[in-house]
Amino acid sequence: MVKFLDLKYQYGTIKEEVDAAIKNVIENSAFIGGAEIKNLERDFASYQNAKHCIAVANGTDAIEIAIEALELPPNSEIIVPANSFISSSEAVTRSGHRVVFCDCNPENYTIDLDSLKKTITNKTKAIIAVHLYGHPCNMEELMEISEEKDLKIIEDCAQAHGAEFKGKRIGAIGHIGTFSFYPGKNLGAYGDAGAIVTNDDELAKKSRMIANHGRIEKYNHIFEGRNSRLDNLQAAVLNVKLKHIEKWTEQRIAIADYYVKELKDVAQIQLPKRESWARQVYHLFVIRVDDRDDLKNYLKENDIGSGIHYPIALPKLQAYKYLGQENDNFCAHKYDTEVLSLPIGEHITLNDAERVVMVLKEYFSPK
Numbered sequence: 342m343v344k345f346l347d348l349k350y351q352y353g354t355i356k357e358e359v360d361a362a363i364k365n366v367i368e369n370s371a372f373i374g375g376a377e378i379k380n381l382e383r384d385f386a387s388y389q390n391a392k393h394c395i396a397v398a399n400g401t402d403a404i405e406i407a408i409e410a411l412e413l414p415p416n417s418e419i420i421v422p423a424n425s426f427i428s429s430s431e432a433v434t435r436s437g438h439r440v441v442f443c444d445c446n447p448e449n450y451t452i453d454l455d456s457l458k459k460t461i462t463n464k465t466k467a468i469i470a471v472h473l474y475g476h477p478c479n480m481e482e483l484m485e486i487s488e489e490k491d492l493k494i495i496e497d498c499a500q501a502h503g504a505e506f507k508g509k510r511i512g513a514i515g516h517i518g519t520f521s522f523y524p525g526k527n528l529g530a531y532g533d534a535g536a537i538v539t540n541d542d543e544l545a546k547k548s549r550m551i552a553n554h555g556r557i558e559k560y561n562h563i564f565e566g567r568n569s570r571l572d573n574l575q576a577a578v579l580n581v582k583l584k585h586i587e588k589w590t591e592q593r594i595a596i597a598d599y600y601v602k603e604l605k606d607v608a609q610i611q612l613p614k615r616e617s618w619a620r621q622v623y624h625l626f627v628i629r630v631d632d633r634d635d636l637k638n639y640l641k642e643n644d645i646g647s648g649i650h651y652p653i654a655l656p657k658l659q660a661y662k663y664l665g666q667e668n669d670n671f672c673a674h675k676y677d678t679e680v681l682s683l684p685i686g687e688h689i690t691l692n693d694a695e696r697v698v699m700v701l702k703e704y705f706s707p708k
């Protein structure tokens with residue numbers, strides 16, 4: 342069986358370290374705040390080449406808090422790519438703003454810059470740059486648009502720990518960046534967890550206060566915030582895993598390179614394009630095929646797991662019917678029936694990858 346995701350396998354490879362770290366937190370009984378959180382914030386900021394990191398409860402909260410910290414005028418338009426997880430747009434509405442969708446790039450699937458430019462109005466105040474599937478957005482172009490139109494760039498890095506644009510780690514290239522440490526992400530906790538990164542001192546301070554009841558010290562609340570703290574147990578797990586993430590990421594890249602090398606001549610498969618300036622960290626390896634559901638079944642019959650990211654483009658969801666964008670001329674509206682995520686991760690051996698390739702070639706060979 343080639344599993345799509347195998348967290349139990351990963352645990353087996355780091356069991357002693359993780360068990361010791363968890364035991365240590367429980368023995369010290371410091372569950373909120375404390376050393377593990379401080380170390381995580383320091384080391385993850387350093388890993389992402391950001392000045393500040395604020396650990397929060399999950400990746401969705403991270404986006405909401407980042408938007409709130411920007412203090413945009415109420416009901417601002419914020420542009421979100423049509424192909425993403427709902428958190429990217431949900432956080433916009435939840436923080437009192439208006440979602441406007443634009444298309445995704447037909448080759449690397451991140452935000453499409455032409456579509457984005459056409460979508461900007463004088464009410465647009467920010468852009469959610471989702472580094473989808475671990476492929477960085479074109480940050481140079483985005484920062485140019487940001488300066489020209491006075492827009493804030495929020496990087497949704499939930500799928501892109503360690504990804505780089507032109508050799509620079511993503512996250513703090515824009516004004517503020519957000520991460521998810523959901524268990525299945527490239528860096529995952531043993532429960533929900535997330536983080537905000539930024540190089541801006543004020544945004545960092547504001548975000549930290551919002552995530553902790555608007556306070557600067559125990560009972561001194563400057564404004565109403567919320568409770569979105571990360572706990573020490575999750576931080577302890579993340580601190581262990583952070584030591585392994587580079588190795589795991591290199592393994593993901595090696596599997597992706599192998600898939601590309603072996604599948605490039607299969608005419609029926611549209612492979613993802615990695616731009617020359619990208620370090621893509623392959624949270625997902627997404628191909629496109631005509632009869633996606635049939636292929637997915639065939640893989641399943643051959644004991645190969647796969648995923649769909651995402652089966653319904655965001656503007657077509659019931660939740661966004663009110664926007665009336667479901668018939669916009671987006672390639673994202675067509676691709677949702679074609680995308681298929683192949684197994685990738687540190688649990689995939691070269692043997693596994695070989696079998697995936699073999700079964701795919703078998704499926705597409707003339708019968």
Ligand SMILES: *Cc1c(COP(=O)(O)O)cnc(C)c1O
Pocket residue numbers: 399400401402425426428429471497499500520521522523533534535
């Ligand atoms: C996972 C994910 C999120 C949300 O993270 P949670 O920690 O599950 O709240 C946000 N954006 C994208 C693109 C994601 O993949």
